[in-house]
Amino acid sequence: MKIELVDGHLWAKLVLASSRCLDEKKNIVDTLNVFPVPDGDTGTNMSLTLASAARAAQKEPVEEIGEMAKKISYGALMGARGNSGVILSQLFAGFAKAAEKEQALTPIKFAKALEAAVKTAYQAVMNPVEGTILTVSKEAAKAARKAAKKKGCQIADVVEAAYKGSLVTLEKTPQMLPVLKQAGVVDAGGQGLVYIFEGMLRVLKGGEIDFDFSAETELMIDTNNEFHAHKFVGELKYRYCTEFILRNKEQKIELEKIRSFLADKGDCLLVVGNQEAGKIHIHTNHPGTVLEFCTDMGSLHDIKIDNMQEQTDELQHGMNDAKDIGIICTAVGTGMSEIFKSLGVDAVISGGQTMNPSTQDFIEAIENIMAAEVLLLPNNSNIILAAQQAAKVSEKPCAVVQTKTIPQGIAALMAFNHENELDFNKEKMEEASKKIITIEITYAIRDSEYEGRRIKKDQILGMVDGKLEATGETAVQVVEDTIRRFIGTEHELVTVYYGDDVTEDEARGLLEKLSQEHADVDFELHYGGQPLYFYMISIE
Secondary structure, three states: OOOOOEOHHHHHHHHHHHHHHHHHHHHHHHHOOOOOOOOOOHHHHHHHHHHHHHHHHHHOOOOOHHHHHHHHHHHHHHHOEHHHHHHHHHHHHHHHHHHOOOOOEOHHHHHHHHHHHHHHHHHHOOOOOOOOHHHHHHHHHHHHHHHHOOOOOOHHHHHHHHHHHHHHHHHHHHHHOHHHHHHOOOOHHHHHHHHHHHHHHHHHOOOOOOOOOOOOOOOOEEEOOOOOOOOOOOOOOOOEEEEEEEEOOOOOOOHHHHHHHHOOOEEEEEEEEOOOEEEEEEEEOOHHHHHHHHHOOOEEEEEEEEEHHHHHHHHHHHHOOOEEEEEEEEEOOHHHHHHHHHOOOOEEEEOEOOEOOEHHHHHHHHHOOOEEEEEEEOOOOOOHHHHHHHHHHOOOOEEEOOOOOHHHHHHHHHOOOOOOOHHHHHHHHHHHHOOOEEEEEEEOOOOEEEOOEEEOOOOEEEEEOOEEEEEEOOHHHHHHHHHHHHOOOOOOEEEEEEOOOOOHHHHHHHHHHHHHHOOOOEEEEEEOOOOOOOEEEEEO
């Protein structure tokens, strides 16, 4: 079948198909990790980002490509996780900008939109690196544009050209980035993009989609207060938040009929589900009318009605006690969470290696704390872009302190002064974070070679400020070797945080040995409870 235009319906279908394809193969992408440590999550991050975009595409059919592209872009933006996910969301943002106000895209306009997507993604990265997903997307767009110029070109021809262009470029990424060549892998983000184009091509060649995007990984947000995300807006137009489940196995539930009836009964309307069960959510002044109408269509379950005006009044009263600057950070491990809260952090988003929080997670945390302005501490290099994206979207003034490790985050907090302004605090906290050395002790997930080192699966690895510096057979040995190499006469304090797989007795035994060898240095021990990393250590 020849397809000459991409409208909103087809774009939604292509995005759903690409999400399905990437979800099937995300584990392959996860294995394409330069470092053989257990934090390869590029495929997972891209898949969750794309699944968020797919859910946005499913919510409400829109025929115009401009409007659908906008919805999908917003879904990708909110669901973006990790650097790869943020870059992917920017590709969708650039595409949406190019498709704005368009009813449908011809092959040449579709190719131009792909080029606009690439331009936006490059602009979003401070220091673009060739040999990554950026290069793969750029060459894919070039190939698409070349194909679109040919007489009689169809949409399938453009997508196929983009797919082939991305695949050819992906195979060249090891020649562009020596670190990829040494590790014997292609770029993970680029591989993810190839699968995205592959999924789109499946549909254009007659493939079917059968995939449920309703489930989503949720990250816990641990807060130091009970402030919730209801913004004060004075007198509310609609007072009651009404939601419930509607079930009927005897006859089909007419979701469109419900949606049509409720369209003028309030706002924030959501009607989703299938012919046997649906979920209804609406802000209305007449919840009884809503319930009565739906009772005639089935049985009601899990009915919940909240008086939002009452909640808002309580919130406004509580806002009198709001602080000037709030602090949000990411961490994983019960001990780490408690440490950050004890240092004055208002909300700890549970996330780190292998479980990067999304832009939406940050935005919800920002809204949920009682503060006029907010500082964000990612504590992981792969979370910084998502935090920055949230800071741009948030209505509250926010600043991102670019902490790349947990110890850097703790050091940054020591420099925080509630009497200083937001930007000045950010500056001083980043300065403090750079004055420490971070050591992370983990293990190899596969045989590999990196920077001339032959690494065996399950071997213990010592990472220093993100670089592989030591290997060994036991965690204690690697800690001792690494500290011996990097501690200097100017250093005064070493803090050891032991993980979930280390007992307190083991950690105390290690600390005793270190104290004896380095008698002029103070050592502290804390339970972090972090998974995957036996020890996290700061030298300052």
